[in-house]
Each structure stands twice: as structure tokens, then as C-alpha cells.
Amino acid sequence: MALDKAPWKVGVVGYGRLGQSLVSHLLAQGPELGLELVFVWNRDPGRMAGSVPSSLQLQDLAALGERHPDLVVEVAHPQIIHESGAQILRHANLLVRSPSALANQTTERQLLGASHRWNHAVFVARGALWGTEDISRLDAAGGLQSLRVTMATHPDGFRLLGPLASAHITGPRTVLYEGPVRGLCPFAPRNSNTMAAAALAAPSLGFDNVIGVLVADLSLTDLHVVDVELKGPPGPSGQSFAVQTHRENPAEPGAVTGSATVTAFWRSLLGCCQLPSRPGIHLC
Known part of the structure; x- marks a missing residue:
């Protein structure tokens, strides 16, 4: 279905597996949906040679304003958000693929400040998080007491830094980290x-009280497994509302991004283009 405001000019930052899929979708389906890749x-830049039309290749990210985008989509690395997120918001709305960057409080403040100053939105793709809307509604109603997200895959699917990069795999299933999400993001940004997102x-x-668990599982050569566990406060009977979800996302061996995540991200892009452009950080 075409967007009400057409065409929406879209810029893509990053040309890895997800970026390539996104560019392909935009070139093939964008015009009929009211989206123009700019x-x-x-x-x-050599990675784009032969696959991205030269007229669409942007050599200097600082010059993105010359393309007059309505939306810039980050599908690169959290470092792009740290370095350029606030500057991007001067020119356009921003769709973030790497919300781990927001665990850095300075980056989060900079994005919020730029968002309000330039009246542009920060959209965050929900990615592999199942039940995002339910979590948000329960939290807004004061019914969420704890939230725990466990991500497990083969060690080859990890891109780790610092102490986690040298962590020793002690058996078929090794817990590499268990604690506040804020403490994990700098060492496992991807x-x-x-x-x-949780x-x-x-x-x-928030980042300080949602618990993240990262697990290296030698049996998961072609899967990313995400388990979400949440509980509400005890009710009159002393029992708590609780939900557990288990998501298995097929992935190529050693891949950071699972197959279903590619499709989910495209849907997030289409969704955020239909949301009002208002300052702040919004999941989509």
C-alpha cells in the first residue's frame, strides 16, 4: 500500500547483508510504495561497486543533506550512531538498526537533544524482539516487574569486544554474560x-534493570534463539503474571543477522514511514 506522503526519500547507511537486502527492496518495490532511494x-565504498548505481553512491556521509532525505536508515554498526546519529537528525528522521548504541547515555542524550532541536524522530527497529507492543503496554500500565532476554547461538555468530572476546568456551553451552543490558552492549554491540530493544x-x-544473557551454544550452528521472560508484581493471591516466549531464527553459519530479522526490518521501515514524525525515541 502506498504511503500517504509520497515519495518519501530514503537514504541507507551500511551495505552489509541487511543493507544489500534493503537496497534491493527499495529499488524493486519502493516506487509503488511511495519510497525513493536517494x-x-x-x-x-568499493563494496557498492557494480551493484549500487553510481548516482546513488554517497561518498561522504557528512554530505547526506544534499540528497534531502526524509528518512535515513542505519544498517551498519553502532559506531555510526555514536559518531553521526545526532548530525543525521539535523536533516531527517533516523531509523536505527543498532539500538545497543543507546546503552551509552551520552549518545542517548545527544540523539534526544538533536531530535527535539530539529523536530525529527528516532525510530528503533524491534528486530528479533517478539511481543514488543505487549511489553510496552504492560510497562506503561505499571504491570512489569522484571524482564529477561536470553540470546543463544554458535560462538561463530558473535562479534565480541573486550573481556568477552577472550572468554573461554567451557562446554557445549557456555553463559558468556548475565546481567544488566547496559553492561553487555559495549562488549557485544552487534x-x-x-x-x-527490550x-x-x-x-x-531500562538498560540498567532489564537483564541480558548471552549464551554460546555449540549445537546452534544455523539458529539464533531468543528467550524472553517477564513477570508482573504479585497480585492479591501472591501469584505473579508471567510470560515466556521462545523464538528460533534460522541463520547462515557465522551470521550475525538471522533470516527472519531481514524481513522484520523491512516491515519496520514501512511501519515507521507511516508514523508521525515527532521528536523522541519510538520503537517500530
Whole structure:
């Protein structure tokens, strides 16, 4: 279905697996949906050669304003949000694929400040988080007491930094981290986005009180498994409302992004284009 405001000019930052899929979708389906791809930027521009029309290749990210985008989509790395997120918001709404960047409080403040100053929205893709709306509604109603997200996959699917990069795999299933999501994101920026989305969906708990668990499982050669467990406060009987979800996302061996996440991200892009452009951080 075409968007009410057409065409929406979209820029893509990052040309890895997800970026390539997104660009392909925009070129093939964008016009009929009221979306116009106006640029693609990648840290290594050579990766775009032969697959992205030269007229769409942006060599300098600082020059994105010359393309007059309505929406810039980050599908690169959290570092892009740290370095350029606030500047992007000067020119356009921003759709974030790497919400782990928002665990950095300075980055979060900068994005919120730029969002309000330039009247542009920060949209965050829910990614692999199942039940995002339910979590948000329960949190807004004061019915959420705890939230725990466990992500398990084969060690080859991790891109870890600092102490986690040298963690020793002690058996077929090893817990690499268990604790507040804020403490995990700096050391697993590309493997903690689902947990970061959960922290944003439940602001009463946030990055400091949503618990993230990262598990290396040698049996999961072609799967990313996400378990979400939440509880509400005890009721009159002393029992608590509780929900558990188990999501298995097929993935190529060693891949950071699961197959279903690619489709989910495209739906997030279409969804945010139909939301009002208002300052603040919004899941989509």
C-alpha cells in the first residue's frame, strides 16, 4: 500500500547483508510504495561497486543533506550512531538498526537533544524482539516487574569486544554474560540489539534493570534463539503474571543477522514511514 506522503526519500547507511537486502527492496518495490532511494553510503565504498548505481553512491556521509532525505536508515554498526546519529537528525528522521548504541547515555542524550532541536524522530527497529507492543503496554500500565532476554547461538555468530572476546568456551553451552543490558552492549554491540530493544520497550526498567544473557551454544550452528521472560508484581493471591516466549531464527553459519530479522526490518521501515514524525525515541 502506498504511503500517504509520497515519495518519501530514503537514504541507507551500511551495505552489509541487511543493507544489500534493503537496497534491493527499495529499488524493486519502493516506487509503488511511495519510497525513493536517494543514497547509499558504506564505510568501504568499493563494496557498492557494480551493484549500487553510481548516482546513488554517497561518498561522504557528512554530505547526506544534499540528497534531502526524509528518512535515513542505519544498517551498519553502532559506531555510526555514536559518531553521526545526532548530525543525521539535523536533516531527517533516523531509523536505527543498532539500538545497543543507546546503552551509552551520552549518545542517548545527544540523539534526544538533536531530535527535539530539529523536530525529527528516532525510530528503533524491534528486530528479533517478539511481543514488543505487549511489553510496552504492560510497562506503561505499571504491570512489569522484571524482564529477561536470553540470546543463544554458535560462538561463530558473535562479534565480541573486550573481556568477552577472550572468554573461554567451557562446554557445549557456555553463559558468556548475565546481567544488566547496559553492561553487555559495549562488549557485544552487534549481538545485543534484541536486548537493547527490550530495554527501550520497558522504560520503567531500562538498560540498567532489564537483564541480558548471552549464551554460546555449540549445537546452534544455523539458529539464533531468543528467550524472553517477564513477570508482573504479585497480585492479591501472591501469584505473579508471567510470560515466556521462545523464538528460533534460522541463520547462515557465522551470521550475525538471522533470516527472519531481514524481513522484520523491512516491515519496520514501512511501519515507521507511516508514523508521525515527532521528536523522541519510538520503537517500530
